Structures are given as structure tokens and as C-alpha cells.
Amino acid sequence: MARLVGAVHAAGHAEMEIYRRGFTVEIKADASPVTQADRAAEAILLAALARIAPDIPVISEEAASAAHLPEPGGTFFLVDPLDGTKEFINKRDDFTVNAGLIENGTPVFGMVYAPARKQLFFTLARTRAVCASLDPDIPPPPLEELALKVITGRKPPADGLDVIASKSHMTEETSEFIKGFSVRELINAESSLKFCRLAEGAADLYPRFGPTMEWDTAAGHAILLAAGGVVLQVNGEPLTYGKAGGGYRNPYFVSWARKPQT
Numbered sequence: 001m002a003r004l005v006g007a008v009h010a011a012g013h014a015e016m017e018i019y020r021r022g023f024t025v026e027i028k029a030d031a032s033p034v035t036q037a038d039r040a041a042e043a044i045l046l047a048a049l050a051r052i053a054p055d056i057p058v059i060s061e062e063a064a065s066a067a068h069l070p071e072p073g074g075t076f077f078l079v080d081p082l083d084g085t086k087e088f089i090n091k092r093d094d095f096t097v098n099a100g101l102i103e104n105g106t107p108v109f110g111m112v113y114a115p116a117r118k119q120l121f122f123t124l125a126r127t128r129a130v131c132a133s134l135d136p137d138i139p140p141p142p143l144e145e146l147a148l149k150v151i152t153g154r155k156p157p158a159d160g161l162d163v164i165a166s167k168s169h170m171t172e173e174t175s176e177f178i179k180g181f182s183v184r185e186l187i188n189a190e191s192s193l194k195f196c197r198l199a200e201g202a203a204d205l206y207p208r209f210g211p212t213m214e215w216d217t218a219a220g221h222a223i224l225l226a227a228g229g230v231v232l233q234v235n236g237e238p239l240t241y242g243k244a245g246g247g248y249r250n251p252y253f254v255s256w257a258r259k260p261q262t
Helices: 002-021 036-052 061-065 085-089 172-178 193-199 214-226
Strands: 025-027 033-035 058-060 075-083 096-103 106-114 119-125 128-133 149-151 161-165 183-188 205-208 230-233 253-256
Touching: 002 036, 002 096, 002 106, 002 119, 033 036, 033 085, 036 058, 036 061, 036 075, 036 096, 058 061, 058 214, 061 075, 061 214, 075 085, 075 214, 096 214, 106 193, 106 214, 119 193, 119 214, 128 214, 161 172, 161 193, 172 205, 193 205, 193 214, 193 253, 214 230, 214 253
Parallel strands: 058 075, 161 183, 161 205
Antiparallel strands: 025 033, 075 096, 096 106, 106 119, 119 128, 128 149, 205 253, 230 253
């Protein structure tokens, strides 16, 4: 964990340097954008994970785009080196570095770093999530010197839910789902930070009725689980990982800061 903090910090530092000096944008085969920052951060994370856990396979977004997919087995990492590339391109702050560990279909460890916001979130245990401030332009302190704050999802407010969603990925199905609840506020956020906002008690519900990949969600999902939340498919079953036959695509899902009462 301590070594991975250094790796995500290095990835975030590389992204911020490119963010400031400028970059070119390419379009991948799936019509999504990619920049030098995506590739630089991925190289840093893959090298770090090869040192930290050489026996655990890694599935990462840019390698997957190039059809470099290992057989994951029961335990594997999912890495999204720059989640929120469109945010990065448009010089907005909601982009993140993500690494999640999967065991038998369940995310058991996650780390999310938002370098432009100087925010780090990760799991200390399966039932303990924390956040800390981490400046991408200053060498990171040892893990034990980080001012860690335990985070937990809140109970739904009596006067309505705060729902978090992405304006850029809002679909008709998502809008219709939200209409089924008493909503106090609709909060816009991008990338895996939506899971982190639930985990830290800043929102209650995050529905996603649109396409996502496993590396988009694994790290944030793990953090939300550790903070007492849940991510469910529309049939009520937990969202699981390792769907190699489906190209590692996620079904639609709904995330809650606290597991809803049935």
C-alpha cells in the first residue's frame, strides 16, 4: 500500500506536468480520446505493480485498447491510469488515477488519486476507507505520516437524497431512474470521484445507466464498499468483475452510500 501511494503520486505528477505544458489528443478505435498523460501514467503504474506484486496479473485501460489482455484468474488488478480523459482535455479537475484489486469477482482494495484536486482515497482494509491531501508537486511523505481521515457513507437524509451523476454521461434511463426518488440535490461529478463522494458522505446515490468498463469502476467500488456502501446491478445482484467474455464491460448499476433497506 505504501509503495502504491508513491506510484499513484508519480502518475498524478506526470499527468499534471502534461496538463500544464500541453498535449495532443488521439482517438482510439472505440472513439474515446487518449493523450500522452494516459500513457505516461499507465507506464508508471504498470512498472510499479510489476515490482510490488509481480505474480498478480494487471488489466489496464490503454493496454486493453491495444488488445494486450492477460488471463486474470481469481485475483488481478484493474488499472485506469487517467479516468476522466475528457475532463483532463477540457482542463477541468475531475480526473483520477485508479488501481483496484479484485479477488473472486469482488473489489477488495482500491486507490483513487485526483491530482488536480490534491485528494487521495484508498482502503486500509475491506471495512475501512480513508482520504488524505496529497500534492502532486511535492514528494509524498511516508504512508504513516499522511494525515488520514476515515470516511464512511451516510444514512439517507430525511428531506431527500443527494444524487450524484455525470452531466456528460446522463442518459434517458438514468434520468427516469432518478425521478423515482425524492431528490434534494442533483450533483454533477465525473470519473471515479462519484464513488468517493458517496464514500465520504457527500452524496447518497449514484446511478449509471450507460456504458462503463471494469477498470473505470473497480478502485472506486472498493472504496465505497469499505465505507459501508454498495454497488448493485439493476437486478439487485452485486456488481462483479472478471467478465473476460464480455470484454470487461459493466452492466448498468446503482451505487448507494448505504445499502438500501429491502
